[in-house]
Amino acid sequence: MSRFQVVSGKGGTGKTTVAAALALALATEGRRTLLVEVEGRQGIAQLFESDALPYEERRIAVAPGGGEVHALAIDAERALLDYLQMFYKLGSAGRALKKLGAIDFATTIAPGVRDVLLTGKACEAVRRKDKQGRFVYDYVIMDAPPTGRITRFLNVNDEVAGLARIGPIHNQAQAVMRVLKSPETAVHLVTLLEEMPVQETADGIAELRAAELPVGRVVVNMVRPHLLDEDALRTASGGRRKEIAKTLTRAGVKGSAALVRPLVEQAAEHAQRVGLEREQRAVLAGLGLPLAELPLISEGVTPAALNELAEEFRKQGVGDESADAAGQTPGGGNRRGSAGGVVGS
């Protein structure tokens, strides 16, 4: 199982929720994960019902078996200042740079620099070790930009190498790229069983592959349970309205005659939706990637619901393989052997 798990997806598919559930799933049995966000939305804090995250790693949840999820909202500006401090001991000059708009320039205007800083910080956390030489985090999970921008976001090398051909930013881009294109990384795409998100997922996978970025799973989110055998229902209910009306009355429903038509229509709509979902599922199956599914949490995602989703991930084998991977943590040996195919071809 790759140690850097990047979660992307079309807007509205719930990628922050999926990233959080994944971070919990991977943190079980005493492991430690870091969940990072890069878009300044404080989505993680909202999800875990905590205060806004500072630019500082802090524990945000405890997983079953004593594991810990830590969280960090990466801020490009702070990352740059840290970085300058680390390499140049800038001190107060950093503040002066900020006043002039230089930091703003470097983090928001200069193409790609912002992305290098954000992915760079995450990669630093992936590779960070403690004094005993063990990885500080077993996994780093990133709530990444949406599918439409993910390839460009991760493919910092292309963006930056052409511009900054030498210097630390260039070197940083190279180092980040080495991690991102290795089996240490897996990019997961979150989708719904609807046409547009599925199409966007397929396009996103093609783009990621073209850029040689390792694609992980497709996570189908907000899957609604099928309450009925919809085929049987659709075909049967149409012609049996009188019977249904009688049965409704028998079951204690008043005014059943007027209810039959809307009830049957609802069943037809449901059947149509299920049919469309089936088509989309076939498209997803054709992508040749492992799938995972998470159910719709209709009451809204609470921290308790996140635990349920994490449990669902574990039941589908996400994070199972990690048990032995975590055992190898000291020294950080080659993890490919135990990764078990989570990293796509």
Place this chain on the structure above:
Amino acid sequence: MTPITDVMPGLETDALLDDPGIRIVVCCGSGGVGKTTTAAALGVRAAERGRKVVVLTIDPARRLAQSMGIDRLDNVPRRVEGIEGEGELHAMMLDMKRTFDETVEAHTDAERARAILENPFYQSLSAGFAGTQEYMAMEKLGQLRARDEWDLIVVDTPPSRSALDFLDAPKRLGSFLDGKFIRLLIAPAKIGGRAGMKFLNVGMSMMTGTLGKLLGGQFLRDVQTFVAAMDSMFGGFRTRADATYKLLQAPGTAFLVVATPERDALREAAYFVERLAAEEMPLAGLVLNRVHGSEAARLSEERALAAAENLEAVGIVDQTAGKAGLGDPADPVAATSPEAPESRLSPERSNDPAPEPPQQEPPSHDRTSRSPEPHSSGRKSANLSVPPTQTEADTDVASVADETSADVSVEQLTAGLLRLHAERMQVVAREQHTRDRFTAHHPEVPVTEVAALPGDVHDLSGLRAVGELLATGSAQA
């Protein structure tokens, strides 16, 4: 003018689209709420009500472009065929690089334009900078408006990390392009020459030196040449960014905030409503997409469930209960599994005609123990649709129905309908709750609701149908 009144009203979509004073409609909202579809549907409706409309989309899904009969939307407005009546619909998709190039070409002489277009910094900026799309969307809007060829422009906004980026990005780029930092990059000596600025200048060269080290000297030189070449245009950029911003505040503009009745989308919508007010931008209302309703709403969730249980208690239904009652704690299949609450997902998967790609991890205890259970319940329901035994077939059952309906008893059927209805009522209640919370904070915002459609929009008539819903959805608001 926008149809805002003192009383909490519904959003009068048609009145908005018919108002000759309205020249721009901006659709904004968070990702995945159906902004682009809404913009296209508004365009179709306005055109069919006689206006000459252009729809500017930012990043339409392929199917949406096709739904307007255009395989490839590009940076030039193309006329959409099949619009009924006197009006016209044109559609285009923003090509940010093209738009940036055209802007450069339009505002400087040929030689200088070439120097800019060939500059590596410019090339990255025009193709990749996170705010360029937003800036260029506004630039394009300004251009379309200036051409005055259309009497209504419907704009979709970019899929930003925050729905508000398109308001901020132009300012940011504008202030960068004529900010002091960039001036400094081109001419540190000029500033340093002035009395009293010497000290500052030392700081400056240290900083440009640092940036040079950080980014590489080449990069800085590219920026410097770029800035020097763009110098003559700076004023222009700023002026146009300001002009577009003013255009958005003008009474001829109407903002529609698009959302779905979900917590996150409506939270973003509320934020947007407040922000528009702060910027004095005219908000026409909220479009609430994918709203569920029920014509059988007088049958409550509780009563539907109770009735379903009544029927299932009769005993005939136990076979389907595994399917119809998944997730029900009393359900015999689910009850055997310690994983009852989650197991409802699995039957569907095993039922799926499309082979699921194997989960490629090595088999583990967990996995093998999990598999058989969902399969068994899945098979059970699959059997439902096999043997056509005619015995129960109703006289008026259509022939197609015979294959499947035969062994579905009317109790099973009715219980299924009731459970489905209960689920629907639950969704309706949740959406209503989310919506009420929004209205409590923003009672002044007119709302129109668009009912959830089972499938995606594929063609003009689909867009027309959405337009109809947009126009009539304020009735229940």
